[in-house]
Amino acid sequence: MTTQAEPIEAPLAGEPRGEPVRTSLLSTLGVDVRLVGMVVALAVLWIAFNFLSDGRFLTPRNLWNLSVQSAAVAVMTTGMVLIIVSRNIDLSIGSILGFTAMIVGLLQAEWIPDLLGLPLNAPGTWIVVVILGILVGAVIGGLQGFVIAFIGVPSFVVTLGGLLIWRGAAFALASGRTIAPLDPTYQLLGGGPQGSLGATLSWVVAGIAIVAFAIGLVLNRRRRRRYGFPVRPVWADVTIGIIGSLLVAVAVWIANAYPWPPNLAEEYAIENGIPIPPGGLIIPTGIAYPVLIAIGIAVLMTFIAKRRRFGRYVYSIGGNPEAAILAGINTRRTIMKTFILMGALSSIAAVIITARLNASTLALGTGAELQVIAAAVIGGTSLAGGIGTIAGGVLGAVIMQSLSTGMTLIGVDNAQQDMVAGVVLIVAVGFDSWLRRRRV
């Protein structure tokens, strides 16, 4: 640590060791090469499944289903990315999900009705249920985070304990009973044709997203100009803007291209006295609420990770914990906060899953921790800490779900599905480390 006359071996200042060569189109556009690679991999996967399933994979209906099926894991992955980036792990999320699933189920089906004498579908109870559910998850996460950060028990141990504890606690809450049915309004949070935005609102959301994206690009450009920083060429910004807008528009177009199932459309028509046209009533489904929730959370978490002190500290701790402490960062509090966040996100996932299933059952979330960790890792999060993006994690979740849905669609049985998922995980991480070694 102290003096040792070591030979001076460091290279000179300004020597471009590891300085990226800024020549390729992608680097001019300033896009994350890795993320683009994942999108390409996903596209290849989708096209392959479409081919193998005689064109059933790339249908609005299947893609819409896929988006809803990915939502819960995607929500949890956004938190897991931060946990792993800060050199921790959370194995308890599946059990926290299971526990809070029982809490939200019991709250709306038994506790609130029994205490307040309200019926199951009393207006507004769903909001109370969701808020309390999220609070319970956050408190559990906080409890575990406290033990990890302030008492210094490794997160692997604490959350492994949590995995057992909260699963057991979920059982104890209702002796393993299945709580069903749930509040019809609450069920909308799980998606389904009624739990979706419909055509107009979906386009409104798309419009807001595109405008926000464009404003962001312009503001960023202006700000860099004001400080006299180098900026991307105008065509690059415009290209990014157009590609981003197109992606949003296509996604919404696909969601709208999935019409309500005929039976539901018919029911709706009869209830509302709408005449049914000869070809059947076509009601565009649009973006499902759980998907909207997942996207909203991904945007929020990206903002927290990139634009808030907390996020910066999480990454710094992952890069060099000692440096973070010496920089005066309250690393313990930061770590505890990541676990609070993870707990809250697990309960949001519990809300989505129970609402979608219209039931709280004991086993919900079993094995979710592995799915979520795999999604984060496939999405480029390094288990060594310090590296990982929210967007990558969400994409990882979509890739995992695509594999599972696609293989079920083409009739691959369960055991082989697991094997394929395992191979994909290893290949993704292997490719990632190869890429990193090559760059540095």
Next chain:
Amino acid sequence: MSIRRTTAALAVLTMILAACGPSGGGDGSGAAGDCHVGMAWATFQEERYGLRDLPGLEAALEAGGATLTDNDAANSAETQASNVEALLDAGIDVLILNSAEPESSLQSVEAAVDAGIPIIAYDRELESADALFMTHDNVGVGRMIAEAVTEAQPTGNYAIIKGQEGQTNPLFLRQGFEEVIAPLIEAGDITIPEGAEVYTDEWLPDNAQDNMETILTANDNDIQAVLAQNDGMAGGVIAALAAQGLDGEVAVGGQDGDKAAINRVALGTQVVSVLKDATELGTAAGEAALQLCENPDISAVEGAVESTTVGGIEGYAVLLDPLPITRDNLQAALDLEWLTVEELCADVPSGTVDECP
């Protein structure tokens, strides 16, 4: 508010830890009584065990003046192996083994046999002639699900939602399905479209829901009936059907007698839930254990019949009859005090079934 909730959670924890202790269950903690029964549970992670099996077992043993020591393996074969060892060390007279993993349980069986302790294989079959297999007739359960569903929907495309791959129960249930649907398939009345028969990871309802959605997509909703291997998964299937407005139109069968499932039977979205009265099984096992304390010969237990295991080993079994609950006999579930009228009739429009006012 949140603090109170945390306290409640901690209280719950304490309860669980206490229940996991080696002397949970019986009230005599092993000292009193001549007959000391050891029970190794595979898992308490399902509705039935704590709610039905254990109370049945406890009641039977208490009535016979025996004591009970039980422990839970949380579905881990390793944990269960050491749990059984602990029970044997505690000096039990009869071992009831609800196997977490039948193959690894054989070592535990051997250890018990060496100690001269009779064994009851509780609800999960063991490949051993030394264990008295006590269960509801699982093949019979499968048969009952398929019978009720084919009666409601004698023709069309069938989807089959099986449990976790690699366990024996899905095989028994599937065998029961087969006995009923094979002739209908042969006659061309029933078809199982390609990819419409799937296993479900961890028996999870949400996985079953994802799978059902995909099956519906692959077949353009042209599915008329679904044979699900438990009620949780049937719930997932029905949620997927509901999203297509097909709930109530597609005939779905399951088993376990979950309250939510029997409610669905009343609602008309599920055709049948085959109920295995686990209290009855617990009681029967308790009574068998009492007999084994007197006479360790398993073939002498009341109701024991000769039976052959999946692996072809000749042994003895006590098979209890399951009870299919359909819209026609909802009263039977009420009679068993399986659930309350309120639970049965939640959301059921009045006048649609007799049991619901």
Next chain:
Amino acid sequence: MTATEPVKPATSGSRPPLVEMRNIRVSFGGVHAVDDVSVDLHAGEVVGLVGGNGAGKSTLIRALSGAHPPDEGEIYIDGEKVSISSPQDARNLGIETIYQTLALADNVDAAANLFLGRELTTRLGSLDDAAMESATREVMGRLNPKFKNFKVPVASLSGGQRQSVAIARAVHFNARILIMDEPTAALGPAETEQVRDLVSQLKAQGIGIFLISHDIHDVFDLADRISVMHTGDLVGTVDKDKVTKDEVLAMIIIGKPPEQVSEKEMAQIIH
């Protein structure tokens, strides 16, 4: 003790010292890493801190930087007693440290490192990355004009570039007291020269600097006074102009003040 009485520095006046560390003691599991050491530092002064491996220099300095608060002893800033129990406390008192390890978060860029723990934020509390990058470009422009890689993680920078980020972090926040732990250990000759210039600049601005170095030449070139430590004890503090390099070397190796060193011992050092 007479000979080791702190020598009045050139700039001293009637004002109290900028920093005074009195009777500092730090123990690790019963071993005194620093045992009853007192040093001081005046504004516009460079005090070199030298000693062999395990002499206790870094430990002493970590007590001042808040990284490892002392078990015993007192610290005075401008004659006022202060308590430094965290890096944050030290920073609040205007004490900045350049650690030998640099203490950089390798996975984030130069600006993020420069402002680590005291990020600039917008009115809404979000990180103002543009402002931080601008400030970083400004300070790096002074320290290392060749530095261009503002958008890459510091892990991919050369040793010299990383060093300049660490130095920039210390000087940007208008430190009054600067601790430099082996600031030139990882540098080539040109960069070492830059650091030397920088030290003179900062000194001229009235900043007090503790300079830890294994390089006796560095210390002689830059320091006004030299405090020598040996196995946790302070051997003595000497005025650079009143001693020779050999005498300081003797203090480092033998652990005795120059006047107690015998001719024979001295001869051994020189050869």
